[in-house]
Amino acid sequence: MATILCYGDSLTWGRVPNGGRYPKHLRWPTMLNDLLGQQHQVINFGLPGRTTIWNDPFLEGRNGLAYLQAALETFGPVDILILMLGTNDLKRHFHIGAYEAAKGVEKLIEKSRIPNTHDFPVPTLVVIAPPNILSPTGSMAESFDGAIEKSQHFHQYYQDIAIRNQCIFLNAAGVLQPSDVDGVHLDTQANEQLANSIYSLIKMEI
Template structure:
């Protein structure tokens, strides 16, 4: 039995475009668990607004680096750690781009390899470059001002980080795009597509 920890933001948590949360069976970590079979455990540890390493002045507890070690100990031993973060890093008040987001992911990878008090082995890391941001609508349009172009560079920098750190890599933008309803979050089809792509990537590694 493998334990797979999905460490992400609202795209992992299961945000419905323009508000709400999908029921469990429509979120990609749950779909992945169904595809893998009940003998494996896929844990959804997504949190809306989570960043790689940045402290959000308007949302408490969103710094991904601050909570990763606790998550790995809480759910450990973790066999595979799936990291899909960076979309929220592109909010305009952080004033960073895809390169900095990728470097933030690298800090998370490094954190996952740090010794722990329980003798847990280090998890195998899967780095997922988030999907490109489309034209954000509503309240998100202001938050993600300038983020559309920045997000188009996710795959390049994330792949470099993944290769350098010997991680598995998936470019989400190559298989899906966000809902046109809000330009950021995933519809049900995209959740299913992502789960299937991750299955293909990891099934031989379990």
């Protein structure tokens, strides 16, 4: 039995584009678990607003680096760690781009490989470049002002980080796009497309 930990933001958590949360069976980690079989455990540890390494002045506890070690110990031993973070890094109050988001992911990779007191083995890492941001609407528009162009560079920088750190890589923008409803979050079809793509990458790893 393999334990797969999905460490992400609202795209992993299951945010509905116009607000609310999808029921469990419509979130991509659950769909991935269905594809892998119930003898394996896929854990959805997404949190809306989570960043790679940044403290959000408006949302408490969203620094992904600060909670990763605790997550790995809580759910460990983890066989596969899936990292899909960076979308929230592009919120305008952080004043950073895809390059800095990718460097944040690299810090998460390094953290996941630090020896622990439980002698848990180092997990296999899957790095996912988040989907491109479309035209944000409603409350998303102000938060992600300027993020559309920045998000188009996720693929390049995340792939570089994944190769350098010997991680499995997936470019989400190559298989899906966010919903037109808010330009950021995933519809049910995109959740299914993401689950299928990850399954193809990791089915031989377990």
